[in-house]
Amino acid sequence: MSQSRVVVGVDGSPLSKAAVVQAAHFASTRGMTLHVLHAFAPDLPMLGFGVLSDREAVTTHxxxxxxxxxxxxxxxxxGLTVTTALHDGxxxxxxIASSHTAALVVLGSTGHGVLSLTSMGAVAMQVLTHAHCPVLVVGHPRTSAPEPGSRVVAGVDGSPSSLEALRTAVRxxxxxxxxxxxxxxxxxRGASDPTLANAxxxxxxxxxxxxxxxxxxxxLRPEHADTAVEVRVVRxxxxxxxxxxxxxxxxxxVGARGSGGFDGLHVGSTALRLVGRSECPVLVSR
Structure with a gap:
C-alpha cells in the first residue's frame, strides 16, 4: 500500500456504515487519511417511482x-483526518477513478442501488474487477473493526497473486x-492432475x-518475526x-487472480464468489 489514503464508498445502507468502520480502522492504524465518497448517477431520476425527483434534495441527502x-x-x-467528496456520477x-490514488478502496458488498438484490451488488463487482488498488469488501452489517490478536486468513494456490495475498495477510x-x-x-482433477505431478x-x-x-x-520474517503462520491444506x-x-x-x-484464471480477467472467480459467502470482510490484494 504505497498511497496515503483509504477511500470508502457510502450510500447510507447498513453495509456501507460497516464499511466506514473498517475503513477508519485501516486508515487510523496506518497513519493515513480517510476519504469518504458518495456518488449519485445523473440519470437516476429517469427511473421514476418518485424516488429521485428533486436533484437538490438528492444532493442534500x-x-x-x-x-x-x-x-x-x-x-x-x-484524531483521524477525514475528507469527503460528493460525485455527480x-x-x-x-x-474506480479514486482507486488510482488510494492505498485501499472499501465498500459494502451490496447497497441501496436498484440492482443490489444479489449476494454481491453490481457496484462491488465492478469495483473488484476494475480497481487499481486493493479492495476490501464488507458483507455483514454487524461487522466491527478487527480486534487485537485476531486471526487473518490467506487463500494460497501457488499463483503469484496468491503469494502476494499471503504477504499482505502477514502484514x-x-x-x-x-x-x-x-x-x-x-x-x-483426475488421474493426471498436474498439481500432484511432483509428489x-x-x-x-x-x-x-x-x-x-x-x-x-x-x-518478511525479520520485520514480522512475532506473527505466527499456520498452514492448512484441505481436500x-x-x-x-x-x-x-x-x-x-x-x-x-485473497489474490485478484489465482492459478485457474484466464488471460484478460482482472479478478478471479474465487475472489468474486468468496465475497458473497465470507462471514468476515474480504481483502482482494493487487
Missing part, C-alpha cells in the same frame, strides 16, 4: 450521508498482533505447499474452505 459517515469514523478514531466509476496480522492461517484447498503422496504434496508458504514469507473447493475459515477470522485475504 448525499451531503448528510457524508456528514454521518465522518461522525461515525470520528466516533471510533477521534455512478458509484462504481467514481470509486495485516502483524498490525493486529495476531496470526495468519494459510488455507490451500486442493480438488482432484508421490498426499503427505509429500502437503509438505510442498508448506515449503512454498515458508519461502513466500521468509523475506475441498477453495471458496467453501475459505468461507468456513472466515467464521472466526477478522479478515480473509
Amino acid at each position: 448525499g451531503r448528510q450521508l457524508l456528514e454521518n459517515a465522518v461522525a461515525r469514523a470520528h466516533a471510533a478514531h477521534p 455512478y458509484a462504481s466509476q467514481s470509486l 495485516e496480522a502483524s498490525i493486529l498482533r495476531g496470526s495468519v492461517e494459510v488455507v490451500h484447498a486442493w480438488q482432484a 508421490s503422496s498426499w503427505e509429500e504434496y502437503v509438505a510442498g505447499v508448506e515449503s512454498l508458504v515458508e519461502e513466500a514469507v521468509a523475506e 475441498d473447493e477453495p471458496v467453501h474452505a475459505l468461507a468456513a475459515s472466515s467464521a472466526d477470522a477478522s479478515l480473509v485475504v
Whole structure:
C-alpha cells in the first residue's frame, strides 16, 4: 500500500456504515487519511417511482450521508483526518477513478442501488474487477473493526497473486498482533492432475505447499518475526474452505487472480464468489 489514503464508498445502507468502520480502522492504524465518497448517477431520476425527483434534495441527502459517515469514523478514531467528496456520477466509476490514488478502496458488498438484490451488488463487482488498488469488501452489517490478536486468513494456490495475498495477510496480522492461517484447498482433477505431478503422496504434496508458504514469507520474517503462520491444506473447493475459515477470522485475504484464471480477467472467480459467502470482510490484494 504505497498511497496515503483509504477511500470508502457510502450510500447510507447498513453495509456501507460497516464499511466506514473498517475503513477508519485501516486508515487510523496506518497513519493515513480517510476519504469518504458518495456518488449519485445523473440519470437516476429517469427511473421514476418518485424516488429521485428533486436533484437538490438528492444532493442534500448525499451531503448528510457524508456528514454521518465522518461522525461515525470520528466516533471510533477521534484524531483521524477525514475528507469527503460528493460525485455527480455512478458509484462504481467514481470509486474506480479514486482507486488510482488510494492505498485501499472499501465498500459494502451490496447497497441501496436498484440492482443490489444479489449476494454481491453490481457496484462491488465492478469495483473488484476494475480497481487499481486493493479492495476490501464488507458483507455483514454487524461487522466491527478487527480486534487485537485476531486471526487473518490467506487463500494460497501457488499463483503469484496468491503469494502476494499471503504477504499482505502477514502484514495485516502483524498490525493486529495476531496470526495468519494459510488455507490451500486442493480438488482432484483426475488421474493426471498436474498439481500432484511432483509428489508421490498426499503427505509429500502437503509438505510442498508448506515449503512454498515458508519461502513466500521468509523475506518478511525479520520485520514480522512475532506473527505466527499456520498452514492448512484441505481436500475441498477453495471458496467453501475459505468461507468456513472466515467464521472466526477478522479478515480473509485473497489474490485478484489465482492459478485457474484466464488471460484478460482482472479478478478471479474465487475472489468474486468468496465475497458473497465470507462471514468476515474480504481483502482482494493487487
